Amino acid sequence: MRAELQRLTNRAAEEGLLDVAYTTTDSPFGTLLLATTPRGLVRLGLPNQDAEELLEDLATQVSPRVLEAPAQLDKARRELDLYFESRLTSFDLPLDWQLTAGFRARVQRAIARIPYGQTRNYTEMAKQAGNARAVRAAGTACGSNPLPIVVPCHRVLRTGGALGGYGGGLPMKRALLQMEGSLDR
């Protein structure tokens, strides 16, 4: 049956019927879920997030044509592997921002530009997104980032240096910052 399903996925991609392709990949923190549309990476699920729920959300919010198709995510998987080996400091992946909009989207695009090894605080992100007083909303935007790691919301801290929050849990945020050299071990 495996060969038949492989052929089906290939033909679906050829005929433009593969609206959302997904796969899972290992990381030092556990299994990540990666999902892409023809436009680019649309969702990254962290190990503590329920993959089944994420896929159901994609079916509702993007398209129900959601298929497991690892080949479509080879490049993303390779770049993440290199990132976790500290051999890649900036991702070169097309991103599909359709799961986010408005102020949140502006914050998240600003987060995407924070360089490796640096950090910002929520106030700075609010300002960059065009509303310096919307600090709390900037925090919410970090928390609702559909593409964590690739859009590095772990690089956003509280003013004064406290870690703040992280969807993947604070130990993961701390470990990512240590790996990038912006937090002492």
Added chain:
Amino acid sequence: MTALPPFQTLIDEHAADVMGVLRGAVGRGDAEDCFQETFLAALRAYPRLGDARNLRGWLLTIAHRKAIDHHRANGRRPLPVAEVREVAVNDPEPPDGIWSVVGALPPKQRAAVALRYACDLPHAEVAAALGCSPEAARRSLHEGMKRLRKELA
């Protein structure tokens, strides 16, 4: 309206059944092509499907239509199904040559028999897959079985 689940769920849960029905209906050699056609057609239509309640019945309906298309395209030549031995592991071996006899049934009876016995569908789902009333499905099944018994007696 129930939300449509990710299409992969349909594959994970029903691909084996669809393949089973198609092997019964068109024979092992052609089942693979019909399988591709079935799932591609389903994938094409899926976002516009209004009702997510009987996805299995919906898939089997498409499979049934693809099997009929296949028979039409082949001018109803005799089915090469006699060689099929790949039933589910625990199934008792059916009598020799039964599939060629099933294959010789009229299309509706053949489909009803395959759906009910190759795939273990309850009568209501056989009806849904055939797009007819449960009574009509029961009748097709009954006629088909009567004929099989006679042929195999």
